[in-house]
Amino acid sequence: MNQSFELTPTRLRELRAFAAAARRLNFSRAALEVGCTPSVLSRRIATLEEAVGERLFLRTTRRMALTSRGEQLLAQWQRMEAVMTELAAGLRPPDGELAGHLCVHLPSNYGRYRVAPLLAGFLREHPKVRIEAVYDDAYVDMVAGKVDLAVRVGRLADAQLVARRVGTMRYFPCASPGYLASAPPLRDPAELKAHRCIAFSGYRSGTLWTFTRQRQRRPVRVDPVLTCNDAQAIRDAVLAGVGIGLQGDYMASGLVAEGSLVELLAEWQLPAHPVHLLWLPGADRTPALRRLIDHLAAALAQA
Known part of the structure; x- marks a missing residue:
């Protein structure tokens, strides 16, 4: 030229x-x-x-x-x-209104119960924003998958991402009132061996449930009558009276409050799991993503 x-x-x-x-x-x-x-x-x-x-x-x-x-x-x-x-x-949208497309990667059940309502509220507040929500428990490469924001429960492995801890997810054993009406007493974790239990195959510990209380540590190897790879299926089985299962607070707290489930061994705790928001370095300079991060962090911290 x-x-x-x-x-x-x-x-x-x-x-x-x-x-x-x-x-x-x-x-x-x-x-x-x-x-x-x-x-x-x-x-x-x-x-x-x-x-x-x-x-x-x-x-x-x-x-x-x-x-x-x-x-x-x-x-x-x-x-x-x-x-x-x-x-x-x-x-630069007129009047400073947020706009843009965001891809958000979420754990299947935690994302459905805890995060999906928060995304809906964000979209009502910012109607020009478009969100692609991907519900998947598998690890995602955020660069290859073109993911703007990921919600992860549990241990983090990728140090190249920016992480912001926004809460903790607690698990606890629970059962339906119908099951407990005819089941043996349960005052100590060791007594779980006398109960019908439902196990989640996705736990790294498998059928080994480790409880703590102050300085006491009580590992219990349960013999499940049902093993599932889906937390929703375990919740349904517990509600149906099949036995005792471990449930995340995001799925079971409301059911306990309304009386459909009973929290068991409340003085004992299972290991809690941290909840993080993850994004690529510099990605939060985008106004829509930065606002979504703040929105989710504030809401999940109160959950």
Whole structure:
């Protein structure tokens, strides 16, 4: 490309001077528009005409008009201005309203019960934001998957991501009142061996349930009558009276409060799991993502 036709900052100043003069057909008024003197404006247009190789204006002492090449150049400039205006509007929505597309990766059940309502509230507050929510318990490569934000429960492994701890998820054993009505007493974790238990195959500890109380540690190997790889299925089995199962507080606390389930061994605790929000370094400079991170962090910290 000829060097003289590159859109350098100097060439853009010349084009703005030309466009102002072409619209107003008056160099003095055009100079006021672009913020320079009429003589500077005239020199810029002269330099542009030299680069183009054609006259852009026909001028007399009383009259001024565009040449055919000037009319063509003005139309091209106006098309470029329209594109730039549209681009600016897309980059910065009017009135500071949040906009954009965000991909959020969520653990299946925790995401469904605890995070999905928070996303719904965020979308009601910011209607121009679009969220793609992916519910999946598998690890996700946030770069390859084009994920903006991930919610993870448990231990973190990827030190290259920015992590913000937003809460803790607690597990506890529970059962239905119907099961407990005919079941043996349960005052100590060791007595679980006399009960029908439901185990989640996704736990690293499997059927080994380790309880603590102050300085006491009580590991118990249960013999499950049912093993599931889905927390929802375990909840349904516990509600149906099959036996005792471990449930996350996000799924079972409401059922305990309404009496559908009974929390057991309340003086003993199972290991809790930290909840983090994760994102790529620098990604939170995007206003919509930064606002979503703050929204989720505030809500999950209170849960």
